[in-house]
Amino acid sequence: MELRTLRYFVAVAEELHFGRAAARLHMSQPPLSRAIRRLESDVGASLFDRSPAGVALTPAGAVLLDEARDLLDRADRARARVAAAAGAATLTVGILGDEGDGGGPGAAALAGTFRRRHPHAEVRVRDADLTDPTCGLHAGAVDVALTRGPFDETGLSVRALRTDPVGALLRADDPLARHGSLRPADLADRRWFRFPVGTDPLWQAYWSGGELREGPMVRAVRECRQAVLWNGTVGMTLLGHEPGEGLVVVPLTGLPPSRVVVAWRTGEANPLVRSFVRIVVAAYRG
Amino acid sequence: MELRTLRYFVAVAEELHFGRAAARLHMSQPPLSRAIRRLESDVGASLFDRSPAGVALTPAGAVLLDEARDLLDRADRARARVAAAAGAATLTVGILGDEGDGGGPGAAALAGTFRRRHPHAEVRVRDADLTDPTCGLHAGAVDVALTRGPFDETGLSVRALRTDPVGALLRADDPLARHGSLRPADLADRRWFRFPVGTDPLWQAYWSGGELREGPMVRAVRECRQAVLWNGTVGMTLLGHEPGEGLVVVPLTGLPPSRVVVAWRTGEANPLVRSFVRIVVAAYRG
DNA sequence: GGGGGCGATACCGTACGGGTATCGTCCCCC
DNA sequence: GGGGGACGATACCCGTACGGTATCGCCCCC
Numbered sequence: 001m002e003l004r005t006l007r008y009f010v011a012v013a014e015e016l017h018f019g020r021a022a023a024r025l026h027m028s029q030p031p032l033s034r035a036i037r038r039l040e041s042d043v044g045a046s047l048f049d050r051s052p053a054g055v056a057l058t059p060a061g062a063v064l065l066d067e068a069r070d071l072l073d074r075a076d077r078a079r080a081r082v083a084a085a086a087g088a089a090t091l092t093v094g095i096l097g098d099e100g101d102g103g104g105p106g107a108a109a110l111a112g113t114f115r116r117r118h119p120h121a122e123v124r125v126r127d128a129d130l131t132d133p134t135c136g137l138h139a140g141a142v143d144v145a146l147t148r149g150p151f152d153e154t155g156l157s158v159r160a161l162r163t164d165p166v167g168a169l170l171r172a173d174d175p176l177a178r179h180g181s182l183r184p185a186d187l188a189d190r191r192w193f194r195f196p197v198g199t200d201p202l203w204q205a206y207w208s209g210g211e212l213r214e215g216p217m218v219r220a221v222r223e224c225r226q227a228v229l230w231n232g233t234v235g236m237t238l239l240g241h242e243p244g245e246g247l248v249v250v251p252l253t254g255l256p257p258s259r260v261v262v263a264w265r266t267g268e269a270n271p272l273v274r275s276f277v278r279i280v281v282a283a284y285r286g
Numbered sequence: 287m288e289l290r291t292l293r294y295f296v297a298v299a300e301e302l303h304f305g306r307a308a309a310r311l312h313m314s315q316p317p318l319s320r321a322i323r324r325l326e327s328d329v330g331a332s333l334f335d336r337s338p339a340g341v342a343l344t345p346a347g348a349v350l351l352d353e354a355r356d357l358l359d360r361a362d363r364a365r366a367r368v369a370a371a372a373g374a375a376t377l378t379v380g381i382l383g384d385e386g387d388g389g390g391p392g393a394a395a396l397a398g399t400f401r402r403r404h405p406h407a408e409v410r411v412r413d414a415d416l417t418d419p420t421c422g423l424h425a426g427a428v429d430v431a432l433t434r435g436p437f438d439e440t441g442l443s444v445r446a447l448r449t450d451p452v453g454a455l456l457r458a459d460d461p462l463a464r465h466g467s468l469r470p471a472d473l474a475d476r477r478w479f480r481f482p483v484g485t486d487p488l489w490q491a492y493w494s495g496g497e498l499r500e501g502p503m504v505r506a507v508r509e510c511r512q513a514v515l516w517n518g519t520v521g522m523t524l525l526g527h528e529p530g531e532g533l534v535v536v537p538l539t540g541l542p543p544s545r546v547v548v549a550w551r552t553g554e555a556n557p558l559v560r561s562f563v564r565i566v567v568a569a570y571r572g
Numbered sequence: 573g574g575g576g577g578c579g580a581t582a583c584c585g586t587a588c589g590g591g592t593a594t595c596g597t598c599c600c601c602c
Numbered sequence: 603g604g605g606g607g608a609c610g611a612t613a614c615c616c617g618t619a620c621g622g623t624a625t626c627g628c629c630c631c632c
Contacts, residue, residue: 001289001361001364001365002288002289002290003287003288003289004288004589017609018609018610018611019608019609019610027589027590027591028590028591028592029609029610029611030590030591030592030593030610030611030612030613031589031590031591033610033611033612034589034611034612035589037557037560037611038560040557040560041557041558041559041560041561041564042561043365043368043369043372043557044369044372044375044403044404044406044407044557044558044561045368045369045371045372045375045557046372046555046557050609050610050611052597052598052599052609052610053598053599054609055609055610058372059371059372059373060368060369060371060372062371063367063368063370063371064364064368067360067363067364067367067368068364070360070364071357071360071361071364074353074356074357074360075287075357077353078287078350078353078354078356078357079287079329081349081353082329082331082346082349082350082353083329083330083331083346084349085331085345085346085348085349086329086330086331086332086344086345086346087345089330089331117330118330120330121330267580269332271323271326271327271329271330271331271332272327272330273327274323274324274326274327275327275328275330278327303578304578304579304580305577305578305579313621313622314621314622314623315578315579315580316579316580316581316582316621316622316623317620317621317622319579319580319581320580320581320619320620321620323580336578336579336580338578338579338628338629338630339629339630340578341578341579553611
């Protein structure tokens, strides 16, 4: 007799209809039927009379409906009290700014889900520029980062969410722009944009086509586009996004795809971090 | 926040020691640690201070301990009330008498487990003789049968619990008794004991070596032994049991092994049946 | 400095809870 | 009276999550 099962039971008892109850619970009807059957064998009593005419509560079911509502109510209040006793809780989330992640659920939606689950907690979302892919995880500026690899993962726990193929960002009038795909060697003589000194080396190397090269320095996606547009520089970006006026993206082969990840400091004490991670993983899966 | 998790939490909060709490819960320590971590991220608060010195409750943990005890208490009472509202519940269990099942948990142990889970219910155990392997399932004399195949399964649901190899039951001074194994054909000219008229044909055929033969009529295991001992009759029995004074069991090849099963009428309304089946299956697995 | 206690982590197997597809049954209506 | 629709049950599949064992990391203490 778990609380989730009791929630199922209350839904069926209120709807008196398995199909509608399942819809209300955002699940399909067969698992709901099974869960109720199991609940019945668990408490050792029939809870519903299933007659062709419809579903009706048995006396035992009526008693359980009462008790279940009470239990669920108290469980909710218990949660609230615990949260209150825990005092002010804060979670600082870092996301890779500007472009962020086009195909994902979006930071706003994630923060919303999180706030619904933890109404007492304060969520701060902090945008990072392309200088630090960890958004300040190492430095302690954020508790959890929703970002993109690769970066130095020592001391961090990482869960992959998705992988995206990458492409070269070129001016539309570049001779290479008409190729169907390119390899890094094809761009060996070009200048690539790079990031300010102190940027994570793995990150720097990956997004500069495999090695550091001379080129304009950028901090944000917008600056990358400008750098490509204004001079012969090339850059890397994700496939599938609209590259912008006067620009073209050509798929790059021979490079590992870029991973969207959620990362946090290993052994982090703040329990909200794990909760956020679970929400993010679930959102990217669904 | 499920009730099971809260039981875990209370155990840890009372022991203030993960290892001991795990022992009390009859589980190992790692899953317990994980469950508590998950609970913490679920409620969004740290519940324990894990210091090298030991484990201590946080303020939030203290609040939850209070609430959890209350919830678990009320859940127990809810169960009791539902059971009371359901009125007198009865489960009649049929077991194949006399020998029953040597290697299994035993009907007494199973009934004990069941009574602990359903204190309000009345359990009646009914021994059957070898005449009816279903112990009166078809006739409605019992709700669930813990028995041995094969038998007519129409209208019944069956779950297999174990299979046992079978052997021929012979007098120790029988010339065939010294063989390492026998096939039914080796016993073609012998008389086999048989069961009273009206016995399930599948059952009758299986335990008479593949066909019906003339021979003494028996109703119980004891009678089988006597029949073999007193005249040249042969019979079938299970390997691994002590056959008794003056008797020998020789393995029989070429026959499907005998299945120990739990069976009930398909679509049975009594929810105690499913509960009993679950208990039996768990007991045979563990 | 080494050993022991204890919680955390890693990894694996199983079972349960979710899904889709289909059935059986009853009702209703043409 | 037969066909179709509504609805709960069943069959089957799959992923997750919860159990387990083995091992690590850390601190304490002798």
